[in-house]
Amino acid sequence: MNDLILPQGKKANRLKTSSMNNKMVNDYWTDVFNAKAEGKLVCWYEGVAINPLMQAADIRWVHGEAWSALLAARNNEQPAQTAAEHRGYMKELCSYARTHIGCGVLAQNRGVEASGSSFSDALGAGLLGERIPAPDMFISAYPYCSTGQQWDEMLFRLFGKKIPIFNISVPWVWGNKPDAMYLGGSEFNEAKQYMVKQIRACTDWIAQQTGKKYNWDKLSEIMSYTKTAGRLRVEAMELCKAKPAPASFFDWTTSLAPVNFIPGGPAIVDYFEKTKAEIVQRIADNEGGIPQEKYRLFWDGIMNWNKIGWLANKFAAYDANMVAGRYTHMGFWHEFESIDVENPLEGMAVNYLVCPINLSAPLMIEQIIKLCKHYEIEGVVLHAARTCRAFSNPQFLIADAVQKRLGLPVAMIEGDMVDESFYKDEIVNSRVEAMLESIEARKRVGIAA
Amino acid sequence: MSIESILGTLEWTAENSLAAASQWKQASGRRIVGSFPMHFPGEMAHAAGCTPVILQESHEPITVGHGMIYPFYCGFTRSIVDQACKGDYDFLDAIMFGDHCVQVLGAADVVRAKLPNTRVHFYQLISSMSDPWSLGRARETFLNLKEGLEEMIGHSIDDEAMRASIRLFNRNRQMLRKLYEMRRAGDARLTARQMQILVKSSMIMDKAEHNRLLEELLAEFDKTRATAQRGVRVYLSGHFCQAPKTGVLDMIEECGGIVVDDDLYHGQRFISTDVDDSIDPLDALAKWYLERNLKVPCPTRVDQNADWENYLLDAMERSRADGMIVLMAKFCEPHMYYYPEIKEAFEKRGVPHLLIETEHELNSFEALRTRVETFLEVVKRQTAARRIAA
Numbered sequence: 001m002n003d004l005i006l007p008q009g010k011k012a013n014r015l016k017t018s019s020m021n022n023k024m025v026n027d028y029w030t031d032v033f034n035a036k037a038e039g040k041l042v043c044w045y046e047g048v049a050i051n052p053l054m055q056a057a058d059i060r061w062v063h064g065e066a067w068s069a070l071l072a073a074r075n076n077e078q079p080a081q082t083a084a085e086h087r088g089y090m091k092e093l094c095s096y097a098r099t100h101i102g103c104g105v106l107a108q109n110r111g112v113e114a115s116g117s118s119f120s121d122a123l124g125a126g127l128l129g130e131r132i133p134a135p136d137m138f139i140s141a142y143p144y145c146s147t148g149q150q151w152d153e154m155l156f157r158l159f160g161k162k163i164p165i166f167n168i169s170v171p172w173v174w175g176n177k178p179d180a181m182y183l184g185g186s187e188f189n190e191a192k193q194y195m196v197k198q199i200r201a202c203t204d205w206i207a208q209q210t211g212k213k214y215n216w217d218k219l220s221e222i223m224s225y226t227k228t229a230g231r232l233r234v235e236a237m238e239l240c241k242a243k244p245a246p247a248s249f250f251d252w253t254t255s256l257a258p259v260n261f262i263p264g265g266p267a268i269v270d271y272f273e274k275t276k277a278e279i280v281q282r283i284a285d286n287e288g289g290i291p292q293e294k295y296r297l298f299w300d301g302i303m304n305w306n307k308i309g310w311l312a313n314k315f316a317a318y319d320a321n322m323v324a325g326r327y328t329h330m331g332f333w334h335e336f337e338s339i340d341v342e343n344p345l346e347g348m349a350v351n352y353l354v355c356p357i358n359l360s361a362p363l364m365i366e367q368i369i370k371l372c373k374h375y376e377i378e379g380v381v382l383h384a385a386r387t388c389r390a391f392s393n394p395q396f397l398i399a400d401a402v403q404k405r406l407g408l409p410v411a412m413i414e415g416d417m418v419d420e421s422f423y424k425d426e427i428v429n430s431r432v433e434a435m436l437e438s439i440e441a442r443k444r445v446g447i448a449a
Numbered sequence: 450m451s452i453e454s455i456l457g458t459l460e461w462t463a464e465n466s467l468a469a470a471s472q473w474k475q476a477s478g479r480r481i482v483g484s485f486p487m488h489f490p491g492e493m494a495h496a497a498g499c500t501p502v503i504l505q506e507s508h509e510p511i512t513v514g515h516g517m518i519y520p521f522y523c524g525f526t527r528s529i530v531d532q533a534c535k536g537d538y539d540f541l542d543a544i545m546f547g548d549h550c551v552q553v554l555g556a557a558d559v560v561r562a563k564l565p566n567t568r569v570h571f572y573q574l575i576s577s578m579s580d581p582w583s584l585g586r587a588r589e590t591f592l593n594l595k596e597g598l599e600e601m602i603g604h605s606i607d608d609e610a611m612r613a614s615i616r617l618f619n620r621n622r623q624m625l626r627k628l629y630e631m632r633r634a635g636d637a638r639l640t641a642r643q644m645q646i647l648v649k650s651s652m653i654m655d656k657a658e659h660n661r662l663l664e665e666l667l668a669e670f671d672k673t674r675a676t677a678q679r680g681v682r683v684y685l686s687g688h689f690c691q692a693p694k695t696g697v698l699d700m701i702e703e704c705g706g707i708v709v710d711d712d713l714y715h716g717q718r719f720i721s722t723d724v725d726d727s728i729d730p731l732d733a734l735a736k737w738y739l740e741r742n743l744k745v746p747c748p749t750r751v752d753q754n755a756d757w758e759n760y761l762l763d764a765m766e767r768s769r770a771d772g773m774i775v776l777m778a779k780f781c782e783p784h785m786y787y788y789p790e791i792k793e794a795f796e797k798r799g800v801p802h803l804l805i806e807t808e809h810e811l812n813s814f815e816a817l818r819t820r821v822e823t824f825l826e827v828v829k830r831q832t833a834a835r836r837i838a839a
């Protein structure tokens with residue numbers, strides 16, 4: 001397959017607005033690093049975006065995955081991962097959790113005196129991991145993945161069970177009953193109410209921690225920005241139905257921060273307005289997210305943060321545009337319509353319940369099939385993240401469904417979120433090339449027929 | 450029946466769980482409800498006139514299952530998927546479960562896809578045990594399960610039937626605990642393999658039948674006087690959903706260890722707690738569910754009132770064990786997560802322990818033998834030194 005040999009020099013045509021994202025991320029972490037100096041409480045949490053709950057109470061937050069991903073993206077993950085390993089956490093455990101817990105270990109070793117360092121100083125010194133402000137509280141609200149809930153629990157134990165923790169149990173959307181469906185059915189409605197009850201209790205608990213009345217007006221205001229940002233992002237992504245698609249899954253991955261952990265405010269709306277405008281302009285200019293779009297692909301699975309730029313360029317070099325993905329398109333306030341900003345808890349619960357891992361396979365597959373049809377996908381890459389079983393769980397069923405129902409070839413590749421050692425480039429190359437070859441073969445048959 | 454023949458019968462059931470269940474189905478005409486470990490209340494399925502069977506890791510090599518689950522999953526989940534793909538579960542009337550270890554959930558989706566004509570129902574048990582609503586939520590879940598069972602059998606399950614099943618299951622747990630006590634005290638010589646057979650067969654066999662055999666067994670033990678055993682007293686910990694391979698248990702004893710106690714799921718964890726038969730059965734089950742985690746803390750749960758490491762240190766003292774062997778199923782996330790807590794607590798207290806990782810594919814334990822021998826030797830010396838110092 002000579003025509004598939006990687007042509008040199010072809011690189012992903014990243015969205016220009018991404019650079020705004022970097023600034024927002026840096027500013028946000030700077031605020032986190034300044035928290036103690038500014039007398040703010042710090043909450044550690046993982047999983048779905050419950051940060052509006054903290055923001056409304058003027059608490060600063062550290063999202064475990066975001067933090068681990070940042071360390072990996074800036075090559076600062078090693079000290080934390082080594083510290084975790086020394087304490088006995090094994091390599092097969094969720095690498096996000098290992099990295100974050102490792103920061104907890106480092107933070108304990110370091111003592112309080114170093115916690116006042118600035119974000120840029122810590123980054124410059126390669127000490128980001130250990131300088132993260134220690135938590136004043138934990139909130140655990142992990143959908144689907146028991147590992148997520150346990151991650152919070154182990155942090156709680158690591159800090160000597162002295163820091164208060166609040167647990168929200170997120171039910172899995174499984175569907176015993178015949179009325180089960182996406183966003184509906186009796187079980188889903190019950191789960192939604194159960195979530196609302198717990199989130200409300202969590203706001204009471206937050207009020208106890210801060211000693212101040214919970215600010216519902218503030219929450220509504222934050223959620224109105226969040227809702228708008230969510231809508232603009234979905235609209236911008238949907239425009240990528242265009243051929244060539246003006247942006248790729250990799251662009252959407254690097255644009256997650258504003259809908260994941262950046263404070264809800266005018267900046268996140270502005271970000272997606274500009275992103276959408278750039279997309280519209282690119283469509284007008286017939287400009288794609290990669291130099292030449294020959295294939296349109298779907299990415300199933302979680303991101304590989306060590307390799308994100310590398311993968312974006314690799315697929316660009318194959319002329320393969322990764323147009324959409326489960327991670328980016330099936331979560332992060334994508335069900336923005338369900339949010340009533342005056343009364344936001346139910347809409348928040350809905351978004352948490354339908355995040356990209358919390359649907360059982362039949363419901364999840366329907367959503368994936370819809371996306372594949374909408375974006376006219378020709379092949380599916382399934383990234384089996386070695387230490388994230390939550391994302392890997394349904395992948396054989398997904399592969400089977402897209403093959404049988406849509407006739408799409410698939411490539412299953414192994415990697416990880418932030419542990420580089422699980423990624424094997426040769427295997428990725430051979431699997432992806434085999435899939436592209438099948439797409440070619442299908443096209444030939446299609447043309448002949 | 451002699452001790453040997455009772456154990457022989459139970460061993461056959463334990464080792465051939467699906468064949469035993471299917472034979473029982475034919476003989477009794479009862480529906481069989483399979484469940485995943487580790488917290489499913491079999492009492493409820495029993496009260497519905499069904500026989501609950503806890504699905505086990507099979508000894509068979511994983512073959513077709515490879516096409517549906519990645520190799521980096523625990524042996525239990527891979528084996529479950531493999532058995533479902535091979536059609537081994539086709540005779541089951543339903544599979545109902547409530548545990549939510551992320552690996553079980555992955556297996557469950559595949560099992561449901563492979564058994565389109567079987568009810569594969571999930572009643573998610575709250576895994577955060579010390580919240581103000583934990584008890585209430587557990588009761589709601591058991592109520593949903595009851596309704597699911599009622600829908601399957603076509604009539605309601607009355608409270609008296611529930612209580613009768615609860616009593617039957619309590620009796621079973623009490624007798625098994627009695628055997629544990631006798632072993633700890635040296636009044637019954639039971640190897641680790643035999644203990645596993647006793648508990649594992651209880652997960653599969655009709656309870657009344659199992660009780661009958663246990664009664665006979667206890668009567669036999671009452672008649673005999675056990676001779677004192679010499680060796681290093683070992684406590685076994687870990688191994689959740691799947692039974693440790695009996696070969697590894699034998700090897701530990703061949704190296705000079707006497708297993709005196711354990712917190713294995715195919716052991717004390719399964720039988721630790723009884724259900725109150727005097728109150729509303731759903732209240733009683735919800736209470737049981739939370740109490741069970743305080744009796745033998747489970748790392749698949751989060752519970753501010755339970756500390757597994759302290760439980761283990763106390764349990765070792767109670768059973769006068771000299772060293773602990775931790776059996777960890779490879780890729781078991783809840784165990785990997787909690788292990789550093791145990792390691793730290795044991796090292797701090799100077800209590801020796803050895804970690805052994807087990808695998809579905811591992812059938813020869815010779816490579817581990819040297820490690821176990823060395824460990825037991827160290828424990829022996831430490832114990833002797835302590836005695837002299839005392």
Ligand code: SF4
Nearest residue numbers: 094145147148388390
């Ligand atoms: S395994 Fe995956 S879903 Fe689970 S906690 Fe880790 S990153 Fe999250």
Ligand code: SF4
Nearest residue numbers: 523550552690781782
């Ligand atoms: S608790 Fe451990 S053994 Fe049980 S399913 Fe989960 S990973 Fe497997």
